[in-house]
Amino acid sequence: MQQSYSKRMPPRRPGPGGAKGWWRGRFKGCGYRFTVPRQVILDTLNRTSKHLSAEDIYLAVHRTCPNIGLTTVYRTLELLVQMGLVFKFDFGDGRARYELSRETHPRGHCYLVCINCRRVINADDFREKETERIKQIEETIAKRYNFRVRNQITQFYGLCGKCSQERTEDE
Amino acid sequence: MQQSYSKRMPPRRPGPGGAKGWWRGRFKGCGYRFTVPRQVILDTLNRTSKHLSAEDIYLAVHRTCPNIGLTTVYRTLELLVQMGLVFKFDFGDGRARYELSRETHPRGHCYLVCINCRRVINADDFREKETERIKQIEETIAKRYNFRVRNQITQFYGLCGKCSQERTEDE
DNA sequence: TTGATAATGAAAACCATTTTCACTAAGCAT
DNA sequence: ATGCTTAGTGAAAATGGTTTTCATTATCAA
Numbered sequence: 001m002q003q004s005y006s007k008r009m010p011p012r013r014p015g016p017g018g019a020k021g022w023w024r025g026r027f028k029g030c031g032y033r034f035t036v037p038r039q040v041i042l043d044t045l046n047r048t049s050k051h052l053s054a055e056d057i058y059l060a061v062h063r064t065c066p067n068i069g070l071t072t073v074y075r076t077l078e079l080l081v082q083m084g085l086v087f088k089f090d091f092g093d094g095r096a097r098y099e100l101s102r103e104t105h106p107r108g109h110c111y112l113v114c115i116n117c118r119r120v121i122n123a124d125d126f127r128e129k130e131t132e133r134i135k136q137i138e139e140t141i142a143k144r145y146n147f148r149v150r151n152q153i154t155q156f157y158g159l160c161g162k163c164s165q166e167r168t169e170d171e
Numbered sequence: 172m173q174q175s176y177s178k179r180m181p182p183r184r185p186g187p188g189g190a191k192g193w194w195r196g197r198f199k200g201c202g203y204r205f206t207v208p209r210q211v212i213l214d215t216l217n218r219t220s221k222h223l224s225a226e227d228i229y230l231a232v233h234r235t236c237p238n239i240g241l242t243t244v245y246r247t248l249e250l251l252v253q254m255g256l257v258f259k260f261d262f263g264d265g266r267a268r269y270e271l272s273r274e275t276h277p278r279g280h281c282y283l284v285c286i287n288c289r290r291v292i293n294a295d296d297f298r299e300k301e302t303e304r305i306k307q308i309e310e311t312i313a314k315r316y317n318f319r320v321r322n323q324i325t326q327f328y329g330l331c332g333k334c335s336q337e338r339t340e341d342e
Numbered sequence: 343t344t345g346a347t348a349a350t351g352a353a354a355a356c357c358a359t360t361t362t363c364a365c366t367a368a369g370c371a372t
Numbered sequence: 373a374t375g376c377t378t379a380g381t382g383a384a385a386a387t388g389g390t391t392t393t394c395a396t397t398a399t400c401a402a
Contacts, residue, residue: 094389096263137301148330225359267359
């Protein structure tokens with residue numbers, strides 16, 4: 001059923017039918033069916049720039065299609081990650097987060113995670129200026145470790161403004 | 172029982188009694204007891220540079236002190252993370268990894284995670300050359316997001332040499 | 343339209359981690 | 373040293389995100 005991760009990709013162009021058409025092509029190209037649940041889950045991810053948990057997605061999807069189960073959400077997400085359409089992250093709060101891989105921003109994410117209140121701040125905008133640098137680093141890594149970088153994530157753990165303030169009051 | 176994360180730290184010097192003495196001081200300073208399980212767990216982490224899971228630590232500890240339970244390992248690790256003595260990581264394989272925070276290397280870690288075979292390669296050596304850069308980035312983040320960076324982790328997800336090879340053979 | 347089978351959903355299983363609670367031992371006061 | 377207070381511990385149970393099972397459904401090539 002599940003195919004190997006390594007499949008040829010169709011060209012990265014929206015093609016006729018917009019994103020949906022492109023997704024369909026990707027699925028067909030990998031020998032998968034482009035089913036309703038898969039469409040709806042992709043749509044949900046496409047509609048936000050936030051990092052959603054499986055349950056977030058399930059709840060959002062559930063509003064339009066109450067018949068789609070949590071199991072399917074998990075299975076679809078796993079498949080999407082395998083296909084490289086979605087990135088999976090872990091901020092250490094015990095639940096994975098998912099984000100659609102968009103061509104518009106470089107593959108590389110930057111997050112600030114507050115170790116006190118668990119808030120996650122998306123700092124991708126900052127990261128964009130580093131694109132060149134990252135590319136260099138990826139090349140170095142590819143050479144030194146014989147490793148093909150597909151995605152990259154940088155997490156800064158520390159205290160957010162609010163929690164940092166509380167700390168100061170403590171002392 | 173558990174104190175707030177933000178406590179004053181004693182000077183970062185080994186002092187009399189080596190690492191053990193310093194740890195004891197840290198514990199006392201925070202109002203915690205420096206118990207046998209806590210010593211043994213710290214010793215275990217100190218003896219390796221690998222990123223161990225809670226179970227890894229439990230098994231290692233269990234050889235010398237079979238009476239130390241897994242629960243205590245979890246509780247101690249949580250405390251050590253809170254105290255800033257240990258870093259907790261997540262590579263997306265469903266179990267957390269722990270590493271002793273050493274003064275010798277900059278607070279900042281770099282890992283390559285193979286999305287196919289799940290192998291984790293430690294690339295800290297590479298990261299060391301970036302220290303200056305990272306410091307700059309931390310400063311920028313502190314200013315822009317009003318965020319106090321405490322630790323930083325960069326993960327490159329992709330295909331390791333072996334899996335990358337398999338992929339090529341596929342095509 | 344139809345048939346083969348990939349995909350789905352509900353329920354059960356899984357498993358890392360956390361909580362509960364009765365018991366133990368660290369370390370301060372005596 | 374000795375006893376006392378209470379932080380710390382361990383075993384077992386609970387939790388909760390994720391995965392597996394299996395009977396049913398829906399996709400799509402022919």
